[in-house]
Amino acid sequence: MxxxxxxxxxxxxxxxxxxxxxxxxxxxxxxxxxxxxxxxxxxxxxxxxxxxxxxxxxxxxxxxxxxxxxxxxxxxxxxxxxxxxxxxxxxxxxxxxxxxxxxxxxxxxxxxxxxxxxxxxxxxxxxxxxxxxxxxxxxxxxxxxxxxxxxxxxxxxxxxxxxxxxxxxxxxxxxxxxxxxxxxxxxxxxxxxxxxxxxxxxxxxxxxxxxxxFGPVDILESEPKPLSAIEIADLLETLIETCHEMDLCEPEELQQLGNIADELRLMQDPQEGELEAFITGHLQNFIHLWPMIQLMFAPTLARPGDIENEEHHDFDFDEFRP
Structure with missing residues (x-):
């Protein structure tokens, strides 16, 4: 009906x-x-x-x-x-x-x-x-x-x-x-x-x-894909910059993350399981920063027409991305 x-x-x-x-x-x-x-x-x-x-x-x-x-x-x-x-x-x-x-x-x-x-x-x-x-x-x-x-x-x-x-x-x-x-x-x-x-x-x-x-035009391109070593290194370097600007980590922690990013950039066509093993081996270095990593992939979405936001008009024109 x-x-x-x-x-x-x-x-x-x-x-x-x-x-x-x-x-x-x-x-x-x-x-x-x-x-x-x-x-x-x-x-x-x-x-x-x-x-x-x-x-x-x-x-x-x-x-x-x-x-x-x-x-x-x-x-x-x-x-x-x-x-x-x-x-x-x-x-x-x-x-x-x-x-x-x-x-x-x-x-x-x-x-x-x-x-x-x-x-x-x-x-x-x-x-x-x-x-x-x-x-x-x-x-x-x-x-x-x-x-x-x-x-x-x-x-x-x-x-x-x-x-x-x-x-x-x-x-x-x-x-x-x-x-x-x-x-x-x-x-x-x-x-x-x-x-x-x-x-x-x-x-x-x-x-x-x-x-x-926005998400991509082609729905197939919206399907989740594993990150490459270079993409993970880029993510870590962005994370390092953010943590430094917001004073969220000790200098030693940032140095360790930088070293991990450098090692990732040296990986050329890692064999199956090699990248996963590398990340798992260094997990303790950035696991406490996981909430910030998630936020980096989840931009705040504007909903100016939401009935709950009638009094709040400051927003960016953000679009949903799966």
Missing amino acids: SRWGEGTMEEMRSLLDRISKSGIEVPQTVREAMCSLHLEQFTTYDFNGFFHDRPVVFMETENGGVKTISAPHMIVTLLHHLELHQGQEVLVVGSKGGYIAALIASIIGEDGRVVLIDPSHEIVRHTANALAGWPTVDLRQVESIEVAPIELPGELNRVLITGSIESIPNWMEERIVEGGFVLAPIGESHHQELMKMERQLGELHPTSLGPVS
């Missing part, structure tokens, strides 16, 4: 009011679109957290990969900065369960068109079911977002990338028309900047819209 009744619609209206009061602009077109769509069409997971300004899972893999529909304040932020109008054509990279594409389609109307691409077969299949009955959304699976899809429009005016990337693919940069732009979270795997890359006088000009933390 559907739970999307008048009570749920009121929850959505209240949520958007709280987001607006937090200082995030909620365009009327975005408000109307979000109040008109039933979230349960896009996920089979519990979505009560959405009304507390949290992201909602729409798919998981057997190996621990997770994809979500973004938190409402981030959805509002993305749609606001896309500067949508009736009749536009918008390229969306990364499914987000089809929810954002449906919102965009609602805003740009019957004369507009949304092209939605995603590299995951399972995601595309899920999204195709969710978007059944949306004739203005063209859904396609691609092998990689680094390669231009066949028969994609030659010119691009609005592009939204919904997962973290290190840089804008060349084919997108080349096709952005004058006055058009790409909106994307650009940076490393854990932290990015939400960037607006707009073409002006033939050149792409970047504008940062704030720090964010």
